[in-house]
Ligand SMILES: [Zn+2]
């Protein structure tokens with residue numbers, strides 16, 4: 001979804017509320033996908049060609065645990081505050097913008113429109129965890145029989161010796 005900057009009233013701003021179809025927008029990350037219907041609610045304010053866009057994104061992300069391979073659902077509820085200027089703005093005026101806008105990150109829009117899908121995608125990707133685990137305590141799959149050790153206690157475990165116990169056994173010998 002793209003919003004035309006000219007649609008944003010300089011007096012009243014523009015309220016944006018959008019519910020995506022299932023699984024949209026597609027993420028750049030190949031290991032994560034969107035489950036359900038993400039919702040973005042935002043408010044755009046405009047002063048000349050400058051736009052401030054703030055709002056929230058709610059989505060559910062799905063990925064597979066790296067250890068046990070089970071699907072994991074992660075809820076994302078992300079607030080954002082973005083500042084836009086047109087990409088055609090001359091170099092010199094950028095410094096001025098950064099000075100007046102403090103530490104807000106400045107993004108650029110092209111062809112007079114802001115792509116909300118890009119905003120949603122970027123904000124969700126910022127929230128993706130570094131490790132893809134169902135939980136810190138995930139015991140993963142048994143390397144011998146392949147069963148999920150979070151769910152099944154297989155007997156293969158007895159043959160694998162913890163190195164600390166191995167050291168003790170050598171001491172006792
Ligand atoms: Zn797991």
Ligand SMILES: [Zn+2]
Pocket residue numbers: 142143144145146147154155156157
């Ligand atoms: Zn096993």
